[in-house]
Amino acid sequence: MSTVRRRLLHKVHCPHCWHTFRTEETLWVAAHPELRGDPLLSPDEPVRFLPSRFAVSGEALDEHGSRCQRLACPRCHLGISPALMEHAIRIFSLVGSPGSGKSYFLAAAAWQLRQKLPTTFALTFADADPLCNRIISENEERLFLQDDLERLVYIEKTELAGAQYDSVQFDPGEPTLFPHPFLFTIRPMRDHVNGHGADVLSEVLCLYDNAGEHFLPGADTPNAPGTQHLARSKNLFMVFDPLQDVRFRASLRGKVADPQLGQASRAFRQDVVLQEMVDRVRRYGGLSSDAPVRQPLTVIVTKSDAWGPLLMPGVDISSDPYATEARASGRRIGRVDKRRIEEVSVQLESIIRDTAPEFAAVVRDSSERVLYVPVSAIGSAPELDSGSGLLKVRPRDIRPSWVTVPFLYEFSRWGKIVGRVGDRSEDPMRGEGIGEGTDDGA
Ligand SMILES: Nc1nc2c(ncn2[C@@H]2O[C@H](COP(=O)(O)OP(=O)(O)OP(=O)(O)O)[C@@H](O)[C@H]2O)c(=O)[nH]1
Ligand SMILES: [Mg+2]
Ligand SMILES: [Zn+2]
Known part of the structure; x- marks a missing residue:
């Protein structure tokens, strides 16, 4: 050997x-x-x-x-992880208020990326560090790998401390808590159009699942620097949950059977959460208080199963906006339909601007590259389990939609591994400048 x-x-x-x-x-x-x-x-x-x-x-x-x-x-x-010694790391920071759907979204997205990257994009998506990824893998299994499809399951609320954080004592007796990273290696397969450059094109994707409370003003302290990944991230993902906004709640109540609309304590000022995130990115990055952040900002509008049919009738997010392109050589590349995603983004932005104008204003003011993506992690309303008082889901009813889109739209910016419909610049890879891609340097 x-x-x-x-x-x-x-x-x-x-x-x-x-x-x-x-x-x-x-x-x-x-x-x-x-x-x-x-x-x-x-x-x-x-x-x-x-x-x-x-x-x-x-x-x-x-x-x-x-x-x-x-x-x-x-x-x-x-x-x-040894993968970090060989491949560049890309941090995607996920932000959102408590209960907005971050953990469900991450579990659904990771599960679908594992299936769709190999089949559609000729890329592998594997755990770079199975130990680090234990929590997200367990959540994926909880939702997607149950024997009994009728038994109600749920993902626990992310805590502010505990198993999801690692404690380090830089000074004896004074623990600093760091959030647990989830690490995945993305690598072109042999039949990818740039498969021969797999070693240089592979990347490590790094995600964090903070508790929503970490993003509330005042929660970032020297001993709990839970959100400092924000400044290092290549992409900011803000989860916006219409079911937590009083105005969206008023327009949906009585028309949508989701128990979350009946829960009084679920309203949050999501503009404040976003503003706080952007202020932290500026602070950690030494930017002035009105400068746009350098990262693209993706607003992930969750729980579309509840609000989509009412607020965006006719917009199809049941089919994926991407497909494989097979070559005569037998090689493949997946192409993302950037136009379709951007058209949906424009519609969604206008809905949010009409109903939650202060939130849309903070978004516009924060980054020069903004995308709104409707997603549903579950695809149906959770049920209130009367015994425990918890919201749970039946595995049989879980049907995520567009959970991979925020990632794939970003991957398609990097060039070389994910293509865009109508754009041919990314292949085939040539010797010089390998790995530089068409990334915008963020
Ligand atoms: N209708 C609907 N409900 C959802 C969806 N995703 C999550 N939920 C519900 O939203 C609630 C909160 O979801 P989580 O993913 O735990 O929220 P989180 O943002 O991780 O919350 P913290 O851990 O407290 O920060 C759960 O009770 C889910 O049942 C979805 O796609 N559709
Ligand atoms: Mg959570
Ligand atoms: Zn370290």
């Missing part, structure tokens, strides 16, 4: 604390069972160290001579 030499990046970005470090500064995680008690992490965690001895196979040897496999960040000591 031949050994494959991997191309390593010079710099690595930690997806936990967002520190950038040189590849040779990467720490290793000790493998010998006696080497426990890392000073920044818990007493059960193996110590992290900068190796001086290596096995011939390239693995570092710890103090007791055991071969190590896991890597860690030199600043926060949390795990670094």
Whole structure:
């Protein structure tokens, strides 16, 4: 068997604390069972160290001579997936008020990207770090891999602390909580039109699922820097939930059978959430208080199963706005129908401008590249489970729509791996400038 030499990046970005470090500064995680008690992490965690001895196979040897496999960040000591040493990371930050549908959206989008990227786009979408992705994988299984399609299931509310956050003690006794990243590798398959350049074109997609409370004013403190990924992100995804807006609620009540319309406590000022997010992006990025942010802003208007038929009758979001293009060579590329998505965006923006003008104004003021996308993670209304008082869904009724569109529209900007209908610039890839793509440098 031949050994494959991997191309390593010079710099690595930690997806936990967002520190950038040189590849040779990467720490290793000790493998010998006696080497426990890392000073920044818990007493059960193996110590992290900068190796001086290596096995011939390239693995570092710890103090007791055991071969190590896991890597860690030199600043926060949390795990670094090997994929991050080889491929650029793209952070997509997801923002929205509590209960707006972020966790359901992420689970549905991840599940559908796993199916649709290989079949339509000749790309693989795989866990870059299965341990990191445990929570999102469990949520996907909860919704999409149930044996009993009639049994009610639900995704728990995202907490402000706990399993979804990692605690690091930079100062003894003072834990700093970092949100758990979800990491996926996107890679052209062999029959992709640029499949021969898979190594250089692969990317790591990084997503966070914060609790909505993290985005309320005052929630970002030095010990809970939960949303500092905002400044590093390539794309800002703002989840807007019409069912939490008093004016949309008034126009839907009595016409739509979704129990969320009956729950009094569910109204939030989503313009305040968005404004707070944009202010943080500016603050962390050193921008002036009225400068547009450099990232594209996608407004993901959730729960379209409830409001879509009433507010956007005739707009079809049951079929996907993309298709495969097969070549005579047997190679494939998926093409996104940018025009169709943008036409829907214009319609949706006008609906939101009429009903929630202050929200639309903050959107317009925030970024020069804005897209509105209607999505439904569930495809039907959840049911109120009288026993627990929780909103639950029946797996049989789950039918997401357009959950992959916010991602694919953005992927199609990068060039080279996802095409756009009518545009041929992205293939075939040539030797020079590989991986530069047509990305706009955001
Ligand atoms: N009708 C409808 N309801 C949805 C949809 N997606 C989520 N919901 C409901 O919205 C509620 C909140 O969804 P979550 O995904 O937990 O919201 P979240 O934004 O993660 O909330 P936090 O974790 O509190 O920040 C749940 O009770 C879901 O049943 C959808 O596509 N359609
Ligand atoms: Mg959540
Ligand atoms: Zn780190």
